[in-house]
Amino acid sequence: MSHEGACFLVPGPVRMAQNCLDAMATPTITARGPEYRDVMARLNSGLRCAFNISPSKPEKKTGSWAGEDDYKVIAVSGSGTAAMEMVLANRFRPNDRILVPTNGKFGERVAQMISRFAIVKHLEYEWGRAFDLGEIEEQLARGNWEGMAICHNETSTGITQDAVEIAEMCGRHGVSLILDAITSVGGLPVHPAEWNVEAVVVGAQKCTAGPSGIAAIAVNQKFIDRCKAIRLQGDSNPNYYLDILPALKKGEDDQTPWTPAINLAMGWAAALENLKNEGLESRWSRCAMMANGVRNLFTDLGFELLADEYSRSDTVTAIMYPEGIDDSWRTRLNEEYQTQVIGAQDHLKGKMFRVGSMGETPLDEMVEGCKRMILCFNDMGCDLPNLEVDPYFV
Numbered sequence: 001m002s003h004e005g006a007c008f009l010v011p012g013p014v015r016m017a018q019n020c021l022d023a024m025a026t027p028t029i030t031a032r033g034p035e036y037r038d039v040m041a042r043l044n045s046g047l048r049c050a051f052n053i054s055p056s057k058p059e060k061k062t063g064s065w066a067g068e069d070d071y072k073v074i075a076v077s078g079s080g081t082a083a084m085e086m087v088l089a090n091r092f093r094p095n096d097r098i099l100v101p102t103n104g105k106f107g108e109r110v111a112q113m114i115s116r117f118a119i120v121k122h123l124e125y126e127w128g129r130a131f132d133l134g135e136i137e138e139q140l141a142r143g144n145w146e147g148m149a150i151c152h153n154e155t156s157t158g159i160t161q162d163a164v165e166i167a168e169m170c171g172r173h174g175v176s177l178i179l180d181a182i183t184s185v186g187g188l189p190v191h192p193a194e195w196n197v198e199a200v201v202v203g204a205q206k207c208t209a210g211p212s213g214i215a216a217i218a219v220n221q222k223f224i225d226r227c228k229a230i231r232l233q234g235d236s237n238p239n240y241y242l243d244i245l246p247a248l249k250k251g252e253d254d255q256t257p258w259t260p261a262i263n264l265a266m267g268w269a270a271a272l273e274n275l276k277n278e279g280l281e282s283r284w285s286r287c288a289m290m291a292n293g294v295r296n297l298f299t300d301l302g303f304e305l306l307a308d309e310y311s312r313s314d315t316v317t318a319i320m321y322p323e324g325i326d327d328s329w330r331t332r333l334n335e336e337y338q339t340q341v342i343g344a345q346d347h348l349k350g351k352m353f354r355v356g357s358m359g360e361t362p363l364d365e366m367v368e369g370c371k372r373m374i375l376c377f378n379d380m381g382c383d384l385p386n387l388e389v390d391p392y393f394v
């Protein structure tokens with residue numbers, strides 16, 4: 001079956017399914033009544049599936065935010081950045097030392113954000129290069145680290161960090177690990193319990209195909225205990241809206257401390273039901289199949305990929321423009337071929353484009369989008385080899 005109409009292949013916000021849109025077009029309900037508790041229970045249960053932690057029932061008064069492991073999920077009204085701020089501001093004290101390796105824009109933002117709440121040691125790697133795990137090990141071995149925070153899937157450069165190795169090192173050195181998993185949760189393998197991650201952050205608009213402006217965290221008991229202890233010691237960073245303690249108090253009752261983003265929560269709960277129905281691992285596989293096809297196709301066409309070979313992400317691919325092409329290609333692709341991909345950030349602006357392979361994007365749309373990208377490169381005078389696109393996506 002071929003795809004007709006526009007192709008929307010950006011690494012978030014992604015297209016929302018009709019049931020998600022319909023769920024948001026619901027008349028107002030109160031934030032404190034049983035109807036909203038039903039919404040929260042469905043949302044919490046769906047989030048536990050996306051986070052790949054133990055399940056809970058999508059029913060109010062059953063402790064839907066918790067499961068059989070020691071993780072709890074908390075929905076945050078705000079985008080992924082707000083959820084990340086909730087984690088960092090509450091978990092660390094101003095004198096804590098945090099190691100932050102980065103290889104792209106979003107990792108750098110993690111470092112920047114932590115600098116407001118704690119002391120950061122920023123290990124800055126070139127955009128697109130994998131972390132030097134030897135250097136990280138060396139740093140960790142020097143001791144005295146309270147935590148390490150990474151952007152697990154670096155959307156700006158198309159890199160997935162080696163979380164298994166990093167988690168093993170953090171575990172060995174007794175260092176708390178925090179993941180910005182905003183473009184990995186729901187799109188590629190994340191194993192919070194196995195990796196013993198203290199906090200994982202996701203944004204709705206990425207791999208879970210929910211609406212923009214709502215996010216969530218999954219935190220383990222150690223994280224919760226630490227936040228409480230810091231508050232008791234009177235040594236916490238200032239915060240109010242993002243204070244985790246009231247959120248923890250209300251969570252048990254399928255509630256939030258402040259007025260929640262009610263309609264966004266309804267939409268996200270529906271999108272997470274789609275994820276549950278597809279199956280988490282099936283979604284990971286579909287994203288991987290799309291990304292693998294894009295990587296192989298564009299490599300065979302002679303393009304250079306930004307990310308180091310063994311670090312390439314399955315939810316976003318960063319592809320360098322050939323000589324003589326810039327972002328005017330993207331404008332033409334959108335105007336003449338109704339196909340959207342995204343550009344680059346900062347110093348790579350105009351030098352590459354990024355293709356998202358996340359959310360509910362069907363394989364056919366990716367295949368059709370790639371065909372149109374090739375046509376558009378041809379229109380702009382690129383002499384590309386004549387390749388059949390479909391076989392790259394089976």
Ligand SMILES: Cc1ncc(COP(=O)(O)O)c(C=O)c1O
Nearest residue numbers: 079080081106153155182183203
């Ligand atoms: C990896 C990563 N972290 C953080 C963010 C920021 O998230 P938000 O825009 O939802 O605040 C993004 C957004 O693209 C991202 O891709």
